[in-house]
Amino acid sequence: MTPMPLIRLTFDAGTLLLESGSVAQGVAGDSQSTSLNSQILARWFGQGIWVWDPRVSKWRTDAYHYADLHQAITLLNLPIKDTIRAAKFSDEKEQVADRIHESSANSLPSLRPEQIQAIQQWEKTGRGIIVMPTGTGKTEVALAILARRIASHNTKISGTPDALGDPNSSSYRSLIVAPVRDLMYQWHRRILRGLKIDAGILGDTHRQIRPVTVTTYASACIHATELGNAFDLLIFDECHHLTGPIRADAARCSVAPSRLGLTATLPEQTDALVQWIGPVQYELKMEQVRGSTLADYEVVRIPIELNPQERARYKNLSQQISKYVYERRKTDPEFAWKDLCAEASKGSEASRIMRLRREKDAIEDRAEEKLRILEDLFRLHLGESMVIFTGSNAMARAVSLRFLIPCLLSHCGKHERLDYIEGLRDGIYPAIVANQVLDEGVDLPEVKVAIVLGGKGSIRQAKQRLGRILRKRGNRRAILYEVVATETKEVNRSRKRRNNDAYEGTRHRQFRKRTDPS
Amino acid sequence: MLTKELAIVSFENGQIHPDRLVRNKHKIYVELASKMCDVYRQGIGKMRKNLHYDIHRILEEDPQCPARRIGAFCKLLDEWSDFDMGKPKQTAELRQRVFRQAASFHPLVQQAESILEHSEQSVKDRIALSENCTWLDLQEKLFSDIIEHQRLAKFHMPEEPTDLLARYNVAQTQAVLMDATDVTVDALSDWKAILRYAKLAQLMHRIEPLEHGYRITLDGPASVLRHTHRYGIQMAKFFPGLLACKSWKLTARISPKHVALANQAPWAKKRTWQLNLDDSCGLQSRAAPPQYTDSQLEADLIENWRVMLLIESAPEHSQWRLIREGDLLVRGQRVFFPDFTVITPNQERILLEIVGFWTPEYLRHKQEVLQAFSHAPLLLAIPQSLKKQWERHSFSPNHKVLFFSQQLSPGEIIAAIEEIGP
Numbered sequence: 055m056t057p058m059p060l061i062r063l064t065f066d067a068g069t070l071l072l073e074s075g076s077v078a079q080g081v082a083g084d085s086q087s088t089s090l091n092s093q094i095l096a097r098w099f100g101q102g103i104w105v106w107d108p109r110v111s112k113w114r115t116d117a118y119h120y121a122d123l124h125q126a127i128t129l130l131n132l133p134i135k136d137t138i139r140a141a142k143f144s145d146e147k148e149q150v151a152d153r154i155h156e157s158s159a160n161s162l163p164s165l166r167p168e169q170i171q172a173i174q175q176w177e178k179t180g181r182g183i184i185v186m187p188t189g190t191g192k193t194e195v196a197l198a199i200l201a202r203r204i205a206s207h208n209t210k211i212s213g214t215p216d217a218l219g220d221p222n223s224s225s226y227r228s229l230i231v232a233p234v235r236d237l238m239y240q241w242h243r244r245i246l247r248g249l250k251i252d253a254g255i256l257g258d259t260h261r262q263i264r265p266v267t268v269t270t271y272a273s274a275c276i277h278a279t280e281l282g283n284a285f286d287l288l289i290f291d292e293c294h295h296l297t298g299p300i301r302a303d304a305a306r307c308s309v310a311p312s313r314l315g316l317t318a319t320l321p322e323q324t325d326a327l328v329q330w331i332g333p334v335q336y337e338l339k340m341e342q343v344r345g346s347t348l349a350d351y352e353v354v355r356i357p358i359e360l361n362p363q364e365r366a367r368y369k370n371l372s373q374q375i376s377k378y379v380y381e382r383r384k385t386d387p388e389f390a391w392k393d394l395c396a397e398a399s400k401g402s403e404a405s406r407i408m409r410l411r412r413e414k415d416a417i418e419d420r421a422e423e424k425l426r427i428l429e430d431l432f433r434l435h436l437g438e439s440m441v442i443f444t445g446s447n448a449m450a451r452a453v454s455l456r457f458l459i460p461c462l463l464s465h466c467g468k469h470e471r472l473d474y475i476e477g478l479r480d481g482i483y484p485a486i487v488a489n490q491v492l493d494e495g496v497d498l499p500e501v502k503v504a505i506v507l508g509g510k511g512s513i514r515q516a517k518q519r520l521g522r523i524l525r526k527r528g529n530r531r532a533i534l535y536e537v538v539a540t541e542t543k544e545v546n547r548s549r550k551r552r553n554n555d556a557y558e559g560t561r562h563r564q565f566r567k568r569t570d571p572s
Numbered sequence: 573m574l575t576k577e578l579a580i581v582s583f584e585n586g587q588i589h590p591d592r593l594v595r596n597k598h599k600i601y602v603e604l605a606s607k608m609c610d611v612y613r614q615g616i617g618k619m620r621k622n623l624h625y626d627i628h629r630i631l632e633e634d635p636q637c638p639a640r641r642i643g644a645f646c647k648l649l650d651e652w653s654d655f656d657m658g659k660p661k662q663t664a665e666l667r668q669r670v671f672r673q674a675a676s677f678h679p680l681v682q683q684a685e686s687i688l689e690h691s692e693q694s695v696k697d698r699i700a701l702s703e704n705c706t707w708l709d710l711q712e713k714l715f716s717d718i719i720e721h722q723r724l725a726k727f728h729m730p731e732e733p734t735d736l737l738a739r740y741n742v743a744q745t746q747a748v749l750m751d752a753t754d755v756t757v758d759a760l761s762d763w764k765a766i767l768r769y770a771k772l773a774q775l776m777h778r779i780e781p782l783e784h785g786y787r788i789t790l791d792g793p794a795s796v797l798r799h800t801h802r803y804g805i806q807m808a809k810f811f812p813g814l815l816a817c818k819s820w821k822l823t824a825r826i827s828p829k830h831v832a833l834a835n836q837a838p839w840a841k842k843r844t845w846q847l848n849l850d851d852s853c854g855l856q857s858r859a860a861p862p863q864y865t866d867s868q869l870e871a872d873l874i875e876n877w878r879v880m881l882l883i884e885s886a887p888e889h890s891q892w893r894l895i896r897e898g899d900l901l902v903r904g905q906r907v908f909f910p911d912f913t914v915i916t917p918n919q920e921r922i923l924l925e926i927v928g929f930w931t932p933e934y935l936r937h938k939q940e941v942l943q944a945f946s947h948a949p950l951l952l953a954i955p956q957s958l959k960k961q962w963e964r965h966s967f968s969p970n971h972k973v974l975f976f977s978q979q980l981s982p983g984e985i986i987a988a989i990e991e992i993g994p
Binding site: 066067068069105106107108109110111114115116279299300303307393405408426429432433436451455456457458459460463465466467469470473474477482483484485 | 638639660661664667668670671672673674675678679680681682692695696699711714715717718719776777778792793794796797800801802829836904905
């Protein structure tokens with residue numbers, strides 16, 4: 055058998071290309087050499103993986119198939135030359151050699167049994183999702199996995215890059231994808247502190263690609279096609295964000311054989327996540343850790359009333375809207391909210407009704423009484439750090455201006471955010487207020503009191519907000535107050551939120567009405 | 573460009589129609605556009621949110637104006653503007669000072685009591701004093717760096733207020749193209765410019781000859797694997813360039829995921845729609861129109877050929893035609909546009925490429941191109957003075973060479989072609 059020229063496998067903008075070429079008998083199972091065709095490719099790699107691209111006269115497939123392809127190439131000893139690796143890191147040699155040496159003495163905390171179990175489960179295949187409630191140390195799990203990979207790379211530092219295809223290999227080049235900039239920076243700090251690695255940052259105007267790099271879903275998606283062959287391990291923090299056909303490109307366009315998803319709130323539909331990351335490898339339930347790993351907590355619901363002007367306006371708006379809907383239903387009994395939205399886009403009366411509806415939302419979101427209740431809660435928890443969640447940026451700023459407490463909004467720069475979060479921890483600031491910035495992942499270990507002044511009806515948001523105050527510290531009990539305007543739609547949203555295991559046993563409290571000192 | 577959330581579309585007989593303001597139906601917008609431009613022209617120093625509020629008020633004059641059209645005009649006017657970013661660093665520092673100072677008085681209560689003796693207003697006045705201003709001023713400054721509070725610094729006034737309407741119409745079409753899975757352009761001319769704009773937008777092409785001209789299909793690497801919106805933004809970026817070209821027809825396949833949601837038409841997501849446009853669609857962009865000659869040598873040849881036909885100096889040549897970049901050669905993702913196509917009296921098409929300069933970079937590039945297209949029959953015109961250098965380099969037997977002295981004359985070209993024979 056004469057040796058056949060190798061067929062090159064290359065990476066192209068988030069896809070893989072296989073050159074056309076001729077293959078020898080041995081591998082194709084034919085007696086003569088024959089040109090690469092779909093039958094041969096199906097025999098090697100399975101049906102429907104490769105598609106002929108006449109624009110470049112090559113076979114093409116999605117990059118995420120790489121782990122399987124690599125395995126087939128190795129197992130069947132196929133005449134394919136794998137050249138997907140590009141030298142992405144100019145400073146890699148020095149960077150890694152130095153860091154890795156230092157990091158052998160990493161300063162990670164020792165792990166709890168459930169964390170060790172999670173790591174062991176995941177490492178069996180190097181692909182999949184770990185579900186753990188907020189505050190139970192997901193980040194530590196990821197850092198430990200990273201540290202183990204680096205350590206193993208350190209022992210095999212002379213190893214060949216061919217080990218890439220093996221999920222349990224020592225390849226450690228990792229891209230950590232976080233939902234928002236704050237969390238991206240938080241990961242950067244945690245990696246620096248725990249592993250002594252100054253990770254690259256991609257996003258928020260930074261563009262440093264290093265063997266360990268942190269980024270956001272948005273940036274990962276935008277740069278997916280260029281970065282697809284740069285990493286061996288993808289870590290998706292809060293991996294329920296990896297949804298939708300475009301966002302999924304962050305996973306689809308990558309050759310990384312190892313993938314780790316972390317979440318506290320696994321969505322009901324997991325098909326896509328399983329395809330892009332892998333199956334759920336480990337799941338820790340809230341009730342397993344409540345009071346032990348997590349702080350014990352109570353949820354207190356405080357109903358408030360709109361003031362007379364607000365109530366009058368609210369009622370008036372509601373009437374106008376109902377009247378419109380009633381009139382419309384006379385001719386169209388099926389008429390629903392979404393039809394109103396559709397009509398509003400074409401202008402006219404419907405658009406006016408939409409404006410009324412927005413005004414109505416604003417009244418319940420920014421009811422004056424909420425600020426009064428907040429004052430009472432501040433008095434009640436004097437000397438305790440608090441975090442306040444609002445339903446809108448405008449309300450967050452209103453709270454900030456009323457009480458002169460820091461307001462964490464998306465426009466805040468990196469340093470300002472850090473100042474607020476650390477200032478809250480160190481007792482410089484008594485409280486901070488945020489709309490959605492704080493919903494996920496930002497650590498607030500010292501805070502045991504949270505107040506929700508408004509927000510969505512989503513269980514996910516509720517769980518996440520609750521999670522901010524559940525990191526255990528001593529035996530202090532955490533309290534989440536939910537301030538809800540009665541006689542408004544907020545009541546329904548609150549009911550929806552409470553429909554989950556975390557909110558079980560919510561206490562309904564009529565908050566003491568403060569008598570006017572006058 | 574607009575975000576997909578601001579797209580306004582209608583669906584009809586398999587076609588998707590982007591919102592379009594037209595003279596007869598939307599006459600009022602000529603006046604509104606001028607008012608809107610005035611708001612920004614006279615609005616230097618105003619906050620973004622106030623400018624947007626004024627735009628809202630103006631567009632309310634059209635009771636049929638949908639909210640997303642208002643949002644779109646705000647966005648487009650903002651794109652023509654420079655905003656003062658405020659002083660983000662100083663403002664952040666001011667906030668930190670204020671919040672730190674206030675922390676020791678927390679909580680600021682409405683009415684002071686025995687233990688909580690810090691009333692909201694007294695603390696605020698005290699802090700304002702330490703910043704040398706009143707609380708009202710301080711309140712104003714405290715969040716002056718957020719986007720809505722940024723102040724207009726400069727407005728790049730369009731030549732005519734109606735340019736705003738032209739831009740709006742193009743922007744709405746681009747917003748639909750963001751949901752496109754592929755774009756097909758049938759071009760009778762200007763294909764070089766079209767492909768150049770496609771390349772700038774990082775799109776891949778497939779090129780098929782039509783009876784007159786070419787069909788150019790544009791999409792991206794992963795498009796052979798699945799229908800994807802991934803390249804929609806690139807298609808939207810490509811579109812203004814196409815508008816600068818002549819004689820084209822565009823068909824885009826739209827899977828209106830985002831646009832459908834924004835238009836409250838989820839049913840429209842279930843199928844693919846077509847966007848059809850051609851060069852008479854009336855949309856205009858400010859993209860540069862195609863250049864028609866690269867060098868004086870080429871311009872001279874075109875002129876000499878015209879003169880030859882005009883004064884009938886050589887009546888036997890009256891049947892010969894010269895077309896600038898009349899054909900293209902395709903090899904995968906590479907396209908080569910020989911400078912001219914000469915059409916013989918027998919309707920044969922001879923491709924003519926002029927090798928004009930002899931800088932090392934130019935030579936390397938030319939040779940590389942000719943190497944890649946060595947299979948294609950070509951007539952190369954090379955100055956006599958470069959004969960020696962040229963002959964030192966190997967060239968394809970498919971490429972015939974015509975060495976010319978000072979100027980390239982039509983007669984020499986015709987003679988060379990007749991010499992090659994059929």
